[in-house]
């Protein structure tokens with residue numbers, strides 16, 4: 072089955088008792104058993120719930136995987152992957168990682184004896200240099216936030232295989248519609264479902280998808296033992312969101328391309344970061360491993376003034392000034408004073424986050440209105 076058909080049908084079927092076409096919200100904690108050990112596959116909703124189960128099967132299908140697990144947030148999903156490791160194990164990851172992932176690694180898991188290395192992953196030789204006999208996990212995020220760098224997943228899979236380590240890819244920015252890391256050699260795919268998959272800025276949720284049965288056993292054991300599961304109502308909302316994932320992402324990509332080209336030609340704009348531009352340093356890799364270039368764009372301003380950046384994010388009218396991304400509505404943010412404020416200025420500048428850098432999550436409104444809004448704010 073192709074993607075759009077899977078988005079609408081995979082994992083879901085009309086309710087057998089009523090014929091309801093939509094998966095019911097099974098708002099229940101427990102399930103009556105006919106006799107001891109004689110149940111219908113569900114015993115307790117931390118372990119499994121039918122609404123969540125439908126969503127997990129759907130997500131597994133969208134990522135061409137076999138097993139899916141949903142969590143209370145993207146970070147809870149990442150937490151599950153790191154709990155597969157043991158003290159003394161080492162992880163190699165990228166130096167422009169999502170801030171919450173960095174905080175989880177450094178402030179929670181380092182004290183349990185897991186060691187993390189952060190390198191420039193756009194250059195595979197930096198990853199090779201950081202791998203050693205203790206490396207048990209390579210953690211990739213691509214495209215990255217907010218610099219929209221692209222990491223070569225196949226190259227990372229080669230390195231992880233020869234090191235005997237797992238490869239996990241945070242696929243949040245790309246969505247399963249644009250990129251399928253399992254097909255490129257990854258062992259686990261992670262999503263902040265909060266973003267494009269949910270798509271309507273009304274749910275916080277995370278997911279893991281894998282093919283391997285042994286990894287799946289660990290994933291479900293930790294999901295059930297740690298208990299960071301998602302709710303039936305949220306599972307329902309995400310199942311509904313997914314039915315239009317392919318349509319939304321197509322429009323996000325089309326709109327982002329027009330916005331990126333508008334920004335490139337604007338005299339007040341300095342650099343534009345969007346992997347669909349031929350000038351993007353990783354454009355060739357993006358073209359090879361992605362089916363489209365996504366809805367996230369960053370740009371900075373001629374003169375690099377923080378005041379100019381603040382004026383622009385204040386004067387937009389269609390865009391809303393907010394953290395997060397991937398919803399139907401366009402959002403604008405200023406990483407240096409919002410998402411990436413805790414990072415010291417020098418460190419920020421090393422990875423390209425200038426004072427005037429502005430990040431856009433281009434929504435699915437009419438693109439003429441989006442461009443008109445940016446145009447008036449820039450002038």
Ligand SMILES: *Cc1c(COP(=O)(O)O)cnc(C)c1O
Pocket residue numbers: 144145146147169171172212216241243244263264265266275276277
């Ligand atoms: C938002 C985000 C996360 C964290 O997900 P939550 O659902 O907010 O916990 C992880 N990775 C990326 C790339 C994100 O954008």
